[in-house]
Amino acid sequence: MGEYWYLALLPIVYIAAITAISRGEVHGGDKKILLGSVGLYSLVIGSILLLMTLPQINGVYTIPFLVLFCYLIFPPLFKAISSLKPLDVRLAVKAGIMALILLDATIAAGFAGWWYGLIVLALFPLSRLLARVFAVT
Numbered sequence: 001m002g003e004y005w006y007l008a009l010l011p012i013v014y015i016a017a018i019t020a021i022s023r024g025e026v027h028g029g030d031k032k033i034l035l036g037s038v039g040l041y042s043l044v045i046g047s048i049l050l051l052m053t054l055p056q057i058n059g060v061y062t063i064p065f066l067v068l069f070c071y072l073i074f075p076p077l078f079k080a081i082s083s084l085k086p087l088d089v090r091l092a093v094k095a096g097i098m099a100l101i102l103l104d105a106t107i108a109a110g111f112a113g114w115w116y117g118l119i120v121l122a123l124f125p126l127s128r129l130l131a132r133v134f135a136v137t
Contacts, residue, residue: 007107014044014103018096021077024089025137034081034089041073048106061114065106065121072099093137101127 017040052059076095109117
């Protein structure tokens with residue numbers, strides 16, 4: 001179990017990116033910070049792609065979850081980068097927070113199989129429902 005200690009760094013880097021984005025929720029985004037977050041998101045995705053080279057990881061199971069993860073995080077972030085408006089930044093933060101479940105599902109699918117990834121992904125609709133009731137950002 002201790003041999004995979006580095007997996008703990010993925011959510012830490014990812015949450016650091018979301019935290020950096022959130023600095024612009026009230027007064028608008030800073031393009032440099034938002035672009036830096038793109039870099040951190042890319043670092044997380046690149047790390048997952050690198051993990052797929054391990055013999056313990058099944059990349060075939062990982063790719064669909066990773067594609068969905070990218071689909072959820074990048075469009076709102078790119079919109080926030082182009083507009084720098086507080087509402088767009090807030091939506092990018094919300095998308096990043098909600099997609100954390102997809103990050104976990106991606107890792108679960110790679111290590112344990114697609115079925116485990118789907119089990120984690122099953123939490124996503126519940127989180128979207130709860131996001132309507134409670135403020136996410």
